[in-house]
Amino acid sequence: MSDDRLIVALDVPDALSGLELAEGLGDAVSFYKIGLGMLTGGGLALARELKDDHGKRIFLDMKLFDIGATVEAAVRGLSRFDLDFLTVHGDPHVVDAAAQAKGDMKILAVTILTSLDRADLDAALIRPGDVADLVVERAARAFVAGADGVIASPREAAAIRALPEAAGKLIVTPGVRPAGAARGDQKRTETPAAAIAAGADHIVVGRPVHQAPDPRAAAQAILAELG
Numbered sequence: 001m002s003d004d005r006l007i008v009a010l011d012v013p014d015a016l017s018g019l020e021l022a023e024g025l026g027d028a029v030s031f032y033k034i035g036l037g038m039l040t041g042g043g044l045a046l047a048r049e050l051k052d053d054h055g056k057r058i059f060l061d062m063k064l065f066d067i068g069a070t071v072e073a074a075v076r077g078l079s080r081f082d083l084d085f086l087t088v089h090g091d092p093h094v095v096d097a098a099a100q101a102k103g104d105m106k107i108l109a110v111t112i113l114t115s116l117d118r119a120d121l122d123a124a125l126i127r128p129g130d131v132a133d134l135v136v137e138r139a140a141r142a143f144v145a146g147a148d149g150v151i152a153s154p155r156e157a158a159a160i161r162a163l164p165e166a167a168g169k170l171i172v173t174p175g176v177r178p179a180g181a182a183r184g185d186q187k188r189t190e191t192p193a194a195a196i197a198a199g200a201d202h203i204v205v206g207r208p209v210h211q212a213p214d215p216r217a218a219a220q221a222i223l224a225e226l227g
């Protein structure tokens with residue numbers, strides 16, 4: 001089994017292209033994220049195929065957010081798909097509802113999207129304060145509400161790791177960019193090595209792998225950087 005600290009985001013439109021990408025990555029990558037971009041393109045079927053036929057771990061990124069009863073019903077349905085990780089928004093009522101219905105899945109609570117900075121939070125009417133402080137506070141609340149882990153940027157990972165509430169919990173960081181890679185819409189980024197050094201258990205990387213001329217070589221370079 002390869003190093004499952006690297007989770008590759010299969011942000012391609014359909015299951016066929018996702019499968020081709022995963023087959024090209026082969027044994028270099030053992031953990032995949034399937035998200036909203038593949039919702040109408042067979043994402044859940046691909047999750048089953050990668051798990052059952054290829055022995056991969058699966059992170060389903062749905063970022064659920066609704067009233068508690070609806071979240072609980074959605075998570076109960078998804079708990080039958082033998083998934084490893086599932087995302088919900090980190091608001092305590094959402095996390096609490098998801099935790100009631102998660103079965104064997106681990107619930108990861110999104111703190112503040114890595115594509116947002118303080119100006120974006122102002123536009124969304126989110127209270128003043130340093131972004132990192134808000135992320136850490138949301139992480140602590142999500143842990144207390146029953147999250148198995150949180151999604152944050154690598155820049156906040158060390159402060160989250162230092163929380164007493166984080167003992168035994170997972171920190172998963174998107175917003176990861178190898179040196180020189182295009183940031184795209186990500187605003188709070190660090191390198192793969194910096195993310196792991198800061199206390200991330202897993203890093204999520206999408207475009208720097210799937211848009212690379214040689215995705216397998218790109219994934220291997222990231223793994224080599226992790227040491």
Ligand SMILES: O=C(O)c1cc(=O)[nH]c(=O)n1[C@@H]1O[C@H](COP(=O)(O)O)[C@@H](O)[C@H]1O
Binds near residue numbers: 151152205208
């Ligand atoms: O929940 C996520 O996975 C997520 C949370 C977050 O705050 N930021 C974030 O980028 N993501 C996801 O992580 C992946 C990052 O992709 P790249 O920016 O292409 O590496 C995308 O699939 C995003 O949907």
